[in-house]
Amino acid sequence: MAGPSLMDSLFQRSLDDLIKGLRLHQPTSESTFISKSLDEIRREIKSTDPQTKSTALQKLNYLHSLHGLDMSWAAFHAIEVISSQNFQQKKVGYLAASLSFHSSTDVILLLTNQLRKDLSSNNVFEVSLALECLSMICTVDLARDLTPEIFTLLGSTKSFIKKKAIATVLRIFEKYPDAVRVCFKRLIENLESNDVGIVSAVMGVFCELALKEPKSYLPLAPEFYRILVDSRNNWVLIKVLKVFSKLAILEPRLAKRVVEPICEHMRRSGAKSLVFECVRTILSSLSEYESALKLAVEKVREFLVDDDPNLKYLGLQALSVVSLKHLWAVLENKDLVIKSLSDDDPNIKLEALQLVMAMVSEDNVHEICKVLISYALKSEPAFCNEILGSILSTCCRNVYEIIIDFDWYVSLLGEISRIPHCQNGEEIEKQLIDIGMRVKDVRSELVRVGRELLIDPALLGNPVIHRILSAAAWVSGEYVELSKNPFELMEALLQPRTILLPPSIRAIYVQSAFKVLIFCLYSYLFPDEAVASSPSLPVDLDPGVTSSISPKEFSESSDVVVTEPLADREMDEGFNPRDISQSLEDVSVGNGGDTVIAHEQTSCSATLKKDYFTQESIVKLLDLVERTLCPLMGTHEVEIQERVGNIRGLTELIKQELPEFLVHKERNVEGVKVKALEIVKLMHDAFLEELGPVSTSAQERVPIPEGLMLMENLGDLEGICGDIQLPIPSQFCFGMPHSGGRESTSLFNQQTDEESETSYECTSLLAEHRKRHGLYYLPSEKLETISNACPPAKDPQQSDDLNDDGQDLVKLTEQSLVPKKKPNRAKPRPVVVKLDEVDGITIAVSKPESKDYLISGAVREVLLGNEVSSAQHKLPDKSSNKRREKDKLDIDQPSDTKENLANVGKSETSTSKKSKHHIPGKERKHKSSRKNADEREDVQKDKTKSGHHNPRHKARQRADDNVDVIAQTPVIPDFLL
């Protein structure tokens, strides 16, 4: 092989040599070969010999296409090669330009003259090359400068050139909307061409334009209609159908006219592509015509039973288009859709799944989910997850709109969690907690499902389920009063295999264990209240008690108890001696026995429930907690360590004081204050406070109270926290102001000086808990100011303020909660609705804006401008203007299209009545360069007039425009009528 030093035009490597060389090299050495070749190319391309230069460029083209090499550096060389006289070389140059040039290529302006020359060449292939290149690299400047040439070519007699010029027009319009005024008329004329190729090209252009902004093209409906009826070319028909599917939505009378021809095509045509396009047009735009719709659905069914997977797929897609408006079409083909779920093709399966989900309603959600779960079990993991994911997303749509039986749904969630490969842990976690917070009545079932998940040690080994377990733990802790057996729950939460959990989830386990512990202690220490304190306890409790005690009343009653502590304790005297008399053996069976008791519980009375918390069991519980949690004190995870620390502090305190308490109790001593007792009580009260769903914007709605100095407050807090040695001094009460307002107020009012220390500790624990869960489970868009604003009740005045706000919020929540919940408990979350509204508004606002911003906006305005400007052409000619107005009057109202146009004109460009030379302000905003462009255009026009270009064109075009307006506007109303 010739060395690089010998390289000259004679020994240059050709493209073939390069390709051969590339193929001889192994993939490993390929890159060195490429870089070597690139060096050669860089040298050769500077050659003065045009052949050497173009060959080098050709090689570069190849390397760019196949190996993604940068070739922007060769832009100037490409232009040099384009200017070659040799067609082959020119071709290489143009290819290079269309591959590598873009709007920021600086030398692109140098191409303008060459393009102009080639566009006016006698050689059609040179013209074709130039057109191809222009359509690829068109910039604003190129489009503006070459519009006259393109206009000439649109009138070419050679269809080979004409259709390419037509296709180029689309790019020109996109870059330089003013070109519409020059070329649009010619474009429309070509719609009537006899050459199918040309009509097809024009329709292609209109299809692209109309898809972006259909409104402007309504006046062309008669032409399109003629093509729809007359043409026999499927390519053209498909394009026309696409245009009509957009236009028919805008103009009902047009829809009425086109529906019959479309049905005719559908019946007649053997071409599946055309039939499919007809079907899609009818389903998407003409679905209110029943007979047409029926025919279309029939055709869809033909597709669905076809062996060709392509047709099956498209048939399913067509159905999903119509599923929102006409569900019966889907239901009619239910059998086929369900069958498609087991198709080999993943695309078909997915489409079928979507359709199945579209069929889901309140009545059939049970059966459909059952069927889907059985399909999921049979499918491979990916599709299985797809199914599960869509079940989850469908069921939670609009705040669980379709779910009536939440018990069923919750157990379904439990079932789904156990399906192997289930990757939807996060979603299930979210829903379990969400349902828990929103739907009160389902909590007992939730706790049951949670328990089943928690007690299964096998599940802990599966990382994808961990998130679900975390939700189960949270639910079990939060609603522990509904649990049949808290002791068992505690064991589940503290089982050894929890070591497999990630720290964050383990922390939730520990926290839940804390709640369970508090509940057990409370139930033991205040047995009578424990009964009352579970207002939503299921059937096994006296319904009278449960329903009559609202949370508000309860918090009041607990106040009473605090002032008169242990007042009613003697009533429960009975069980203590019995407890003591219980033998140790009993306790040793404890765990097993607990389960048995748990089952008995379903039918047991409140008294039995009380008996359930015996001294032994409590002591054992405390032991268990200490035993399992103490080792965790040494963990490196602060989250866990901290919570364990809290629990340990409590258990030790309880252990110390429990004997004392029992002594007091036995002696019926009244008025004895036991510290631990108070803590337990306060903690329990705190945990009893329900967590509700909180809107992400809720925080923002809370006004900052006057006189609240956030930063100062923080400073105070630090000092105080340091005094009382909080586990973590910088903890703030987070959730309280909005979820715990009532509770905390009552708490604070009750606090005596001696108690204050304890209560601080409790509140901070509470705060910590709220904060964790607030942050963890609710969208984290909380404002920092708010978290700063809520220190744990250091300043009673302040916290009262805050609490008031919190109460407002609670009220707000309740207001919207209550009315919705009564008619249908499935929709308990108004806050979400509000959120959606907010979202909806932003979307509604942003969408049109962005749309306007795109080219479509410019094109539309220019097209409108075309109408306006043509009217403007007539302005001097007063008689014709009058005539037009008369036309308008004669036709009076039916000219909907005209109205449309007028409306569009008014709304889109408030100043559209002004001539095209006064660009509306909106437009100016969108494209700052427009003004310049316009001015330049004026210059260009002057040039054109001054003989640079055939002035007759201009004149003829003006005349055309006049004719157009006069001829066209009356036609539309006639047609539409």
Add this chain to the structure above:
Amino acid sequence: MRRIYAVLCSRPESVCNFIEAESISGPDTRFVYKHYATLYFVFLFDSSENELTMLDLIQVFAETLEKCFKNVCELDLVFNYSKMHTILDEIIFGGQVLETNSSEVMKAVEEISKCSLSLSLCARLGFFIYLFFFGGGGEGRGILLVHL
């Protein structure tokens, strides 16, 4: 490109020829592909084209190549890179379908390539993907030829 290739290879023979491409190439786009022996033809299109006509268009393109090269294989395409471009330019122009009759395309191509290109052979098989972007929007066509 490699992602497309991975998707294509994972699809068995009997499944449908469409791939939802929104994740790969932006909204409102789809791929349609056809598999001839060692060649995959992949067209990328948007909602202004009909799915089934795209499938037909691949057929047109393949037929034209067949006519040009007699029993087309990827080597023909590799070595006649510019000729393939010429054919394609005749069928697809600025992101729009212009000519759907393969003999018309042939006529034009033959006239354009008066000077013939030499054919050479070299033995190494591979898959090639030809990607044609139908741009409704600004990008227009980008022809990429990938040797995997």
